Amino acid sequence: MSALIEASDLTKKYGAHVALDRANFSVQAGRIVGLIGPNGAGKTTALRAILGLTAYEGQLKVLGREPFRERTKLMDDACFIADVAVLPAWLKVNDAIDFVAGVHPRFRRDRAAALLAKTQITGERRMRELSKGMKTQVHLALTMAVDAKLLVLDEPTLGLDILARRAFYDALVNDYMDDTRTILITTHQVEEIENLLTDVLFIEKGRIVLDSSLEEIATRYAAVAVAADKSEAARAERPFYERRMLGKIVLYYEHPNLEKLAELGEVHTPSISDLFVAKLSGGAQ
Amino acid sequence: MNTTVWLVRREFWENRAIWLIPAVIGALLVLASLFGKVNLNLPAPLPAHAFGQLFMVTVAGTFFAVMSIYATWYLLDCLYADRRDRSVLFWKSLPISDTTTVLSKLGTALIVIPLVYFAAADATTLLMAFIVSVRGGSTIGAGVWHLDLWVQLQVLWMYLIVTTAIWYLPLAGYLLIVSAWAKRAVMLWSILPPLALLIAERWFVGTHMVARLLWERMVGWVPLAFHVNPGDGLWVTTVVDNDTIRTPQSLWSFLNVTGFFSSPETWLGAAAGAALIIGAIQLRLRRTEI
Numbered sequence: 001m002s003a004l005i006e007a008s009d010l011t012k013k014y015g016a017h018v019a020l021d022r023a024n025f026s027v028q029a030g031r032i033v034g035l036i037g038p039n040g041a042g043k044t045t046a047l048r049a050i051l052g053l054t055a056y057e058g059q060l061k062v063l064g065r066e067p068f069r070e071r072t073k074l075m076d077d078a079c080f081i082a083d084v085a086v087l088p089a090w091l092k093v094n095d096a097i098d099f100v101a102g103v104h105p106r107f108r109r110d111r112a113a114a115l116l117a118k119t120q121i122t123g124e125r126r127m128r129e130l131s132k133g134m135k136t137q138v139h140l141a142l143t144m145a146v147d148a149k150l151l152v153l154d155e156p157t158l159g160l161d162i163l164a165r166r167a168f169y170d171a172l173v174n175d176y177m178d179d180t181r182t183i184l185i186t187t188h189q190v191e192e193i194e195n196l197l198t199d200v201l202f203i204e205k206g207r208i209v210l211d212s213s214l215e216e217i218a219t220r221y222a223a224v225a226v227a228a229d230k231s232e233a234a235r236a237e238r239p240f241y242e243r244r245m246l247g248k249i250v251l252y253y254e255h256p257n258l259e260k261l262a263e264l265g266e267v268h269t270p271s272i273s274d275l276f277v278a279k280l281s282g283g284a285q
Numbered sequence: 286m287n288t289t290v291w292l293v294r295r296e297f298w299e300n301r302a303i304w305l306i307p308a309v310i311g312a313l314l315v316l317a318s319l320f321g322k323v324n325l326n327l328p329a330p331l332p333a334h335a336f337g338q339l340f341m342v343t344v345a346g347t348f349f350a351v352m353s354i355y356a357t358w359y360l361l362d363c364l365y366a367d368r369r370d371r372s373v374l375f376w377k378s379l380p381i382s383d384t385t386t387v388l389s390k391l392g393t394a395l396i397v398i399p400l401v402y403f404a405a406a407d408a409t410t411l412l413m414a415f416i417v418s419v420r421g422g423s424t425i426g427a428g429v430w431h432l433d434l435w436v437q438l439q440v441l442w443m444y445l446i447v448t449t450a451i452w453y454l455p456l457a458g459y460l461l462i463v464s465a466w467a468k469r470a471v472m473l474w475s476i477l478p479p480l481a482l483l484i485a486e487r488w489f490v491g492t493h494m495v496a497r498l499l500w501e502r503m504v505g506w507v508p509l510a511f512h513v514n515p516g517d518g519l520w521v522t523t524v525v526d527n528d529t530i531r532t533p534q535s536l537w538s539f540l541n542v543t544g545f546f547s548s549p550e551t552w553l554g555a556a557a558g559a560a561l562i563i564g565a566i567q568l569r570l571r572r573t574e575i
Contacts, residue, residue: 088372
């Protein structure tokens with residue numbers, strides 16, 4: 001299977017600040033990939049590079065194209081929602097549909113109309129009259145109506161209330177995702193997308209510290225919760241991170257000896273958010 | 286081509302002032318002709334023909350002056366506005382190149398907006414001529430209803446649009462660069478660099494080449510594109526009450542077509558304008574944040 005996105009030594013500097021530091025990763029077709037990292041880790045910069053919004057150093061191919069040089073052609077097959085509420089305030093919903101239908105060869109008007117029909121939004125309203133959640137619904141309808149191979153979402157639910165966030169992800173999974181599509185998504189709220197992801201990329205200080213499918217994570221990482229008296233035995237197995245929780249100690253292991261761990265306590269696969277915290281605060285070594 | 290049409294349509298959605306301002310000016314002028322004084326007592330009564338010319342050029346000039354100010358503001362604001370409301374992130378998610386986008390805005394400012402004002406000026410002139418000739422009687426009526434005068438007016442407008450579009454290309458390119466680059470206060474940023482250059486030259490070198498160059502570009506179009514004083518054969522002399530009045534035979538007498546299009550200043554400026562526009566496109570490619 002050929003990679004949809006292939007980055008090697010991807011680097012972006014803003015003056016003295018290095019936002020991306022020789023990042024290497026790839027995204028396969030048909031996956032839902034979460035790009036996860038703390039603030040300022042380079043998430044947005046990576047997405048901007050992938051979408052051709054910024055120049056960069058190093059190698060980067062998206063759908064076989066160089067994004068910055070070929071953004072226009074790339075946007076035939078890729079679409080994105082970068083941040084919430086970027087639809088201009090003066091734009092009417094119907095005009096937005098007409099416009100995208102007029103300029104985008106792969107836009108399906110009937111699909112946008114069907115998606116909007118499920119909402120409370122009427123076509124004559126301007127974006128400035130809509131709530132943040134409604135604007136997101138319009139943008140998502142416009143984006144999902146494009147027959148794109150790659151959809152990139154950068155903090156698509158920032159500032160939305162919990163109902164709007166849930167509706168957003170439900171629409172994404174139920175109405176959009178199929179095996180011809182690939183989604184790359186960043187968000188602060190990892191817990192919310194945890195069960196729709198197939199792959200994760202952890203990014204820290206401009207470098208990719210983990211590039212893995214969820215299946216790989218399940219075989220490669222394990223966590224065990226042990227009572228305090230067994231902590232020394234558990235530490236002998238060389239965890240890379242531990243934390244105290246309700247009188248117990250949870251220890252995280254890479255390439256664990258599962259039999260040994262099972263003797264010490266209850267073994268489980270760490271959740272993405274736990275693994276993220278463990279990886280980033282326990283040190284990636 | 287289709288994309289360009291949508292992009293221009295989009296400019297009309299975003300900037301309703303493109304047609305609102307000329308509509309308001311037209312409405313005001315029509316109102317003035319409805320309720321204003323029409324039995325003009327000119328000190329030396331002009332020949333009817335000359336009155337018609339004066340009337341048409343005054344209306345056209347009013348629209349043209351406002352249009353120039355608006356188009357300048359539009360160019361300064363258009364790319365900045367996309368970054369200010371972050372909608373640039375939406376526009377760039379569509380398969381439209383930045384070159385097409387920037388050129389659509391340039392074309393809107395230099396061709397589309399002038400055409401809108403042209404149409405508004407024509408409609409206003411027609412309505413006013415009709416009202417004034419009904420209210421003012423045959424003297425005025427005789428002045429404004431000349432087919433040749435109307436044809437001349439159309440040609441004059443087209444000439445204005447084409448020559449200003451070429452002559453002010455460097456100014457347009459510069460404004461687009463400021464619009465694509467500035468983080469705030471586009472107006473200030475458009476004035477500061479040339480002003481700083483001008484003052485620096487005056488202080489450190491003692492000359493004022495920059496000021497001369499800028500002034501040339503601002504007003505140089507007039508003496509180049511027009512005969513300020515057409516040749517003797519092009520005037521009509523009328524004697525009214527012992528006063529000799531010279532009026533131009535035709536509005537075309539003033540147009541210096543060969544002078545404008547053969548001047549190196551015209552084409553050097555256009556080349557500089559093209560370079561600045563390429564610069565603006567490069568900035569649009571790279572700058573998405575405010």
